[in-house]
Structures are given as C-alpha cells and as structure tokens.
Amino acid sequence: MDDTTKKIQPVPDGVPVKKEKITADGEAAKYLQLQMNLKKESRGADLLLILLTLGFIYVMAVLFWVLPDSDFSAQENRTLATAPEISPENFFSGALTEQVSDYLADQFPFRDFFVGVKALSETIQLKGQNNGVILGSDGYLITRVDYPDEKVLQTNLRAAARFQQAVQERGIRCVAAFAGRKQDTCDRYLPAAYGSYYSDRIWDILDGIAGEKKLEYINLRDPLRRYASDGEAVYYKTDHHWTSLGAYYGYAQVMEAMGASPLPLDAFTAETVSTDFYGTTWSAAGAKWVKPDTVTYYHGKDERYTMAIEDSTGQFEGYTGCVYEERDGKNYAVFDSIYVREFLEEKDQYASFLGGNFGYTHITANGAEDRETLLVLKDSFAHSMAPYLLQHYDLILVDLRYYKVPMLRFCEENGIDTVLMLYNMETLTEGDYLKILGAGLGKET
C-alpha cells in the first residue's frame, strides 16, 4: 500500500497540483450540506418523497396481508407458493426463509402488473429480449436458445432410429416428422443480427445424426419456414405452438410422405373460436402490450368422434360431453368431441385441442367401421394436427413423457400398421424422452 493512501488528500511529490482533490467523504458532506441548507425550501418535496415511498411500501405490505392468496397462476401456468408452515424445525433449517421469500414473490399484490412494468423497462432500454424471449417484429415473441443440447438430440434420434428399424422389420410402417421451434420456422420475425444461424446449425446436426443412424424423417421446418416467410401465420405470435394453419401444412407434408393424398384446406370449415389467446411465450416475455392471438378450428366433414383420455385425476369431471369410464382397471375421460372448449375460457387455450397433455389418448370416429388406427408418438404439436389426420385414421396418441411402456409390444398388441413420430425440435433437445423407445431393442445397427 502506498503511503500516499494514508493521507486524505494525497499529492505525489514533484507533481504540480492542478486543483484541490476532493474525497468521497468530502463530496458526500458537501452534498449533504447542500440538502440541509435547502431544508426549509425543500420541506414539501421531502414530505412528498417520504409519503410516496413509505406509502408505497406500507400499502403493498398491507395489501399483501389483506388480499386472498391465489393457488395458481394462469399467466405462468404454475402453482404458486402459499403461506409457509411456521415451525422451529422449519426455521432453524433455513427452509422458512426461502419459503417466505417465494411466498412473498408469488403472492405479491398486482404481480402481473409488475412483471409487465419490468418487460416494458427492458424494452425501453432496447434490450430486445426479456426473460429469454426475443421481442420479434410484428408482435412475434420468440424464445431464444442459441445452443440446444446436442447430446440429448443424439440420444433421442438414436432411439428413434432403432425403434423405426425394429418396427419396420415387423412390417409396420414408421414415419418420423420433425417440426421446428418458432425460432427455427419464424426467423423472418427475428432481428437480422440474430437470424437463423443457430437454427440452421442444429438442423444440420439433426440431419447429420439422422443420416448416420439411418433414421428416415420428414423435415417440417423447411416447408413451414417458407410459408412463414410468405407472411402466413403458421405459428402463434404469443405461444410456442404452431397454429391450426401451420399444423395443416405439417399434415399435408406427412400425408404425402406416407404416400397418401392430403385433403385440401378448403375441404375444412374454419371456425374462429377465440380472439384473445395469450400463450406461453407471452407469459415468459411479460410483454403486455402485444396483441393476442386468434385460435381457429378447422372442421372436417362428418366430424363425430369419441376421445378417451387416460386420466386418473378426474379433472374433467363436469365438463360438457365428458363422462368417466373404467376400462381394464384404468380411468378414462371419454369425450364426444376432440375439442375441450372449457379451455377457451382459460389462459391455456391451446389445451382445448385434445384437452392438453396426457400420456395416452384414443380417438375413434363414431359409426365408422374398419378405419386404420394410426399410432402417433408425439408432443403437443400433434394436438392441432389431429383434426386433419382424423379424416383418414383413428388415432392413438402417446406422449412418452407420461406413458412409459415398451412401444414395440404395444404396436403388436394393438394391431398398429402405421406409426407416426411427430416431434418439434424443442422436445427433441430438451430431455431424453424418446430414449425409452430404444430400450430392449438390442444393439445398434
């Protein structure tokens, strides 16, 4: 340490002093003096400051105690923390501290308003991104992932390839179709500086792995990307899913790949069921000023279906057209439609397609005989494609995240002739959900 640091106003030897140096405390004292000198004139402003700040703090504190807690945030699609249990063990373990912190954050008065204020502030600072969501042009909110997990992708594709080969050996047709994330498909709405670089990269990797593992797949990203760049609304602006229109284009590609001809779009009747859909990316981005999406159902001819969802929770009890039935010791929610319109009144309107995410869903056309059953191994992107596929097939939809049975045996037991693996890039890179497909299928070829 230099000896000059010892003195408050150090002047190194031999250097002419330009002006008197001021210290931190000197400056602070000067400014405090200034405020004290002006204390009579600034009494009003001081009182206003105290009133505003303490007023805000106390009003919020009181509201926090007075307002009832909510258990669930639709905005965020998650359960909120509720009042923690106060006990000595809880306190001394340090758990209570964290629980109170979560409780306060989750139940804070006007929580959504504050989230919006933060998003607005970030936008004003031109940060172009909030909570990992890029504020794209034309109101498109696009989740940004630079480097999705390649190892997970590898695991999933390897299992998918093994499964595809195994079922094909048994004479079952197996088509894989991979859709892009919004980032992959709707890059025309991304800032030019970001563009499609990372998307192209991960799709090249996917292509490489598929080639190496001899996985045959249909790329749904490229065709949908063309539609998107022509300005067609193939993905929701505020949600991570594709729209019914996007799903239709996906369906057309899948049908052609299976050697069948897709029905033209005008064979379906469009019904706008909602004009106020705020989806998942909107929740994450907190961009309250973005306009909501429209949800459209495309109805085919003679659309009378029975949809059975394996569900032990009984959450659809009392829904229109839903009865619970027990078959082989399992509970099924049986609907007379593939749309659960109750969800249109809620936040997550996309769940009105097939009632949301479940492990096992079986949809059959009423009164139709001898329809082929298509097994769809899928994520939620398949839900809005189902209406089109149902024009040709009965459907069994399996979500491997929740339904873990050996699928090869499942195909044989259910007399499946065709399997469609329909996934979007997010599911393929986010967790090794498909790994189970390769289990018990012997060594890699």
Add this chain to the structure above:
Amino acid sequence: MVFSSLEFLFLYFAASIMIYFIVPLALRNLVLLLVSLAFYGWGEPIYVTIMLFSIIVDYICGYFAGKYRETNRKKARRFVIASAVINLSVLGFFKYYTFIVSNLQLLPFGFLQKIPLLADVKLPIGISFYTFQTMSYTIDIYRGDARVQRNIASFGAYVTLFPQLIAGPIVRYQDIDDQLRSRPHNIELFASGMRTFICGMGKKILLANCAGAMWEGFQTLSATDATVVGAWLGILFYAFQIYFDFSGYSDMAIGLGKMLGFQFKENFFYPYVSKSITEFWRRWHISMGTWFREYVYIPLGGNRCSKLKNYRNIVIVWLLTGFWHGASWNYVLWGLYYCVLLVIEKLFLHKLLQRLPGFISHMYTLVVVLFGWWLFVFEDLSAGMTYLGYMFGQGVVAFTEVGATFDLLRCILFLAVLCIASTPLPKRLFYKLYEKGKGARVAISAGCGALLVLCTAYLVDSSYNPFLYFRF
C-alpha cells in the same frame, strides 16, 4: 436477508422503521439491536450465536482495555490481543479451516490426512465484516481513539447495525462512537437517506443484476460456443456487476443509516474513473482499505521505517486483503497482483502515468482492473485459464458469433448507461437539478418513487437476485 429483496422492503423495513420511530429516543439503540438481530437471525438462525459471542468478547475486552489503558499498559494490551486472537480464530475457523486443511493435506505427511475437512461448515454471513468491526472497537479503546461503551445494548447495536451488517461498509467504532450516544432524527435526513437508499437499490437491481445476468450467460462459455467478443463482453459485464452490486449495496447501507440518524463514511468514489491503480484503490472499497491501513499497515511500521520493511508491509497488507476476500488461491493471487502493480507504480510508474495523457492512463487502469476481475471471479484456476484463453482467441470457435454480436448490439444502450453511471456525472447533474428550485425537487421526489416501483417490478419479475458479497 439482502436489502434488494421483497421481504426486506415490504416486511422487515416496513416493520422495523415503524417500531424504531415509535419508541422513545432512549430505547432506540435497544430497538436497533433487537431488529438487527432479527435481520441477521432470519438468514442465520444458528450462527447468530457467533455474533453474540463476538459482541460479548469485545464488550469485555474493550471494557478492560479501557480500564487499564492509563494505569497498566501491559494489561490493557493483553485484552487487545485476546480480542484479536478470539475474533481471528472465529473468522479463521469458519472461513479458512477447510481451505487450510485441504492444502496441508497436499503435503506428504500421513497425520495430516487424518484431520477432518469439515466441508459442511458453511460461512456465516457477514462474519468478515463484523469480526473486523468488533476488533476495531477494542483497538480504538486501547489507542484512546474512542470511549468505552458501557451500555451493552448500544455496543451490540454498533456491531449488529443492520444497514452495514452483511456487506459493509466496515464502520470503525470511533466513527460512530458519538452517534451511538446521540444522533439527529429529522425529516431532511430521512428524506436524504431515502434518496440514497433508492439510488443504491437502482444500482443493485437495475444495473448490477442485469449486468450479472449477462455475465452469467458468458461465464459458461465452452469449447462449442466461446468467442473472443463473448469473453471480453462477459468480463466487462462482470466488472460492472461487481461495482454496481457492491457500491449499490453500500449506498443502500449509507441511506438506511441516514434514515436512522447515522452518518457512515463513503465506501466507493467512482473507482472506474481512476488513472492509476494507486488511485483505484483509494476509490474502491474505501472502508476496507482504511481498516487494513489503520490496523495492519501502520502498526507494522507503515512507511516510516526502512525501505525494505516498507515493502514487506505492503506485501503483508495485500496478501491479507486478497485472502480476506475468500479462502481460495485466486484471491491471494489477486491481492499479490495488485501488490506488484502498486509497488511498480510507487517506484516509477505513477509519476509517468501523471505525465501521460489522461486517456492513456485511464485505459491502462481499466485494463489492469479488468484482468484483476478475471483473477477474482474464477476460484477454479484452470477454468480461469481457459477463459483467459478465450479472451485471446485460444480455443474459441470464432472471433465473434451471432449470439455474442447480437448481445453486444442489443446491450449497447445498457452498456452506455453502465459507463455513464460509473462516473460522477449523474450525481453532479442530480444536485444541479436539486438546487434548481422547488419544482425540480418535487420532480426528484416523484422520480425516486417511480424508481422504487421499478425496482419492485424487477424484484417481482425475477427470483434472479444473486448477491456477490455474501461470501465475506
């Protein structure tokens, strides 16, 4: 509990400030002690006993050091030594035990391997700050720089004083000795404190946390995505994060102090405008520098001894400064790094820097400080070396990539704000405005209110509220 949290603002602060101003003056130190203990005990329900222990030790040692300092110098000295030994042992055990043992075990002696590591003893929050403060009390008494505080509630209030408890500034007893006995409580001071507090909160939440979120993204750069631009951008954001985090927190402490009638010394003085490292360390974490100077450097002889001893003293102080920041080799290296630079500046560079154009000496300082932060942030030296490699194009995928370029472009305004906020300009403009007239001051009050709402919004939005100075 940290100040920049919802529970602090809307539960703790709301309750304690009310109690503090309701009770009569005579009881305020006791209230301060109790609410401060609650503040600390909330985060450290068990380790609060260590703090109480430290309070009792120095209350007793200080008492006897004061009693004997006139009559029996030797006896008084013993109490100072007892205080230092006890406090440093507590600090040593909780902060450095595992580090020391694990390093000793690198030596090839069998018996060393049998020493338990006690790796699950965690560091009590703020222990580095309050042990230094309690020690300073006994030493100040011994030196005659302060009077004995017979009221244990007042002494306890000094040690536990919640504004500066967990992250400083390190308040020396002699600086608030008088204030503990009587201090002003009035509207002007409260309002002034509130302004300082909110300004500090803005620095912490709007600047430090956001810069930290950016750094977090770059910190994990790996062989697949490392770029030169990304690595530099990352360390730059870290430099801003640590400054605004720490100085924002100090401002909040000073502001809270003012509301309660205390005047703490400033802890930062625009360190990033420095034109030499010597100057930087006069402007960075001033209370810590002062502490080491007053209680280590000068007692060792300072510079009033032979040249050789003077350099020895400098080395000791900087080794300790580095080690105080954390029980890891990188902090020691960080201390030595500055030690070497300061000695070089003392020898000739400082004089040279003063003759060079300001721009060049400023750039030199910033670059040196940036590498200092690189040393500081990587406890894992090999991870640090890898990151350093990225900064110089070693092991990167490209000079820059879409992600890094995009982040740079979208953060340009934010970076400009960070740069300007590091200079004295905002404060100067603020006081220019403040002097302007009543209307301007009303506008400032409204602005502070709005800033508080904005900070609340950021806190509500995000659980992202890491606090860098928790390891101390």
